[in-house]
Amino acid sequence: MNTTNKFLLSxxxxxxxxxxxTSCDDDGDTTPPSIxxxxxxxxxxIQIGKVIHFEVELSDDEMLKSYKVEIHNNIExxxxxxxxxxxxEVTDKNYFSFQKTWNISDKRNTTPHEHIDIPEGxxxxxxxxxxxxxxxxGNESHVASKIILTNEEIEDEHDH
Numbered sequence: 241m242n243t244t245n246k247f248l249l250s251x252x253x254x255x256x257x258x259x260x261x262t263s264c265d266d267d268g269d270t271t272p273p274s275i276x277x278x279x280x281x282x283x284x285x286i287q288i289g290k291v292i293h294f295e296v297e298l299s300d301d302e303m304l305k306s307y308k309v310e311i312h313n314n315i316e317x318x319x320x321x322x323x324x325x326x327x328x329e330v331t332d333k334n335y336f337s338f339q340k341t342w343n344i345s346d347k348r349n350t351t352p353h354e355h356i357d358i359p360e361g362x363x364x365x366x367x368x369x370x371x372x373x374x375x376x377x378g379n380e381s382h383v384a385s386k387i388i389l390t391n392e393e394i395e396d397e398h399d400h
Contacts (some may be wrong), residue, residue: 268377269301269302269376269379270377270379271300271301271302271375271379272373272375272379272380272381273298273299273300273373273374273379273380273381274297274298274300274373274381275296275297275298275307275373275381275382275383276296276297277296277369277371277383277385278295278351279293279294279295280294280385280387281385282385283386283387284387284388285387285388285389285394286358286387286388286389286390286394287358287391287392287393287394288358288359288361288362288389289358289359289360290358290394290396291355291356291357292311292355292356292358292369292387293353293355294309294352294353294354294355294356295351295353295354296352297350298344298349298350298351298352298373299348299349299350300375300379301348302348302375302376303346303347303348303375303376304344304345304347304348304349304374304375304376305343305344305345305374305376305378306341306342306343306344306345306373306374307341307344307352307371307372307374308339308340308342308370308371308372308373309338309339309356309369309371310338310339310368310369310370310372311336311337311338311339311356311368311370311387312335312337312367312368312370313336313337313363313365313366313367313368314365314366314367314368314386315333315363315365315366315367333363334361334362334363335362336358336359336362336389342354358389363389364388364389364390365388365389366388367386367387367388367389368386368387369385369386369387370384370385371385
């Protein structure tokens with residue numbers, strides 16, 4: 241075997257060894273982010289025409305990317321998310337729905353606080369509040385909570 245072939249064989253072995261060791265040692269980030277919903281609490285009543293004081297603690301072992309809040313009704317179909325309503329039922333109901341995503345890139349921990357307006361005239365009842373959080377590696381976690389929109393007057397204990 242001449243010197244050139246020995247050099248090429250050594251280079252190929254070195255490259256293959258390097259690729260093999262790096263791919264075995266690094267599985268990447270597989271841990272989903274952590275979500276702690278502070279407010280609203282599960283089952284909390286919120287007065288229609290006021291705001292939802294939303295606060296959540298988000299953290300990840302590497303880096304966060306975004307979080308999303310989704311609110312939809314749980315009145316007509318309390319066990320699923322697919323609803324088959326008659327045309328007459330749709331016209332006399334004014335269900336509240338909300339969906340928004342916020343970018344939280346370059347943070348490992350954050351405690352966002354948002355105010356979500358509940359317009360006058362929406363249908364009172366039970367709603368699902370869902371919080372989704374995605375980290376920079378694409379891992380996602382979510383939490384679900386129940387809120388009750390009501391026409392009852394509720395004293396606002398929130399300090400701002």
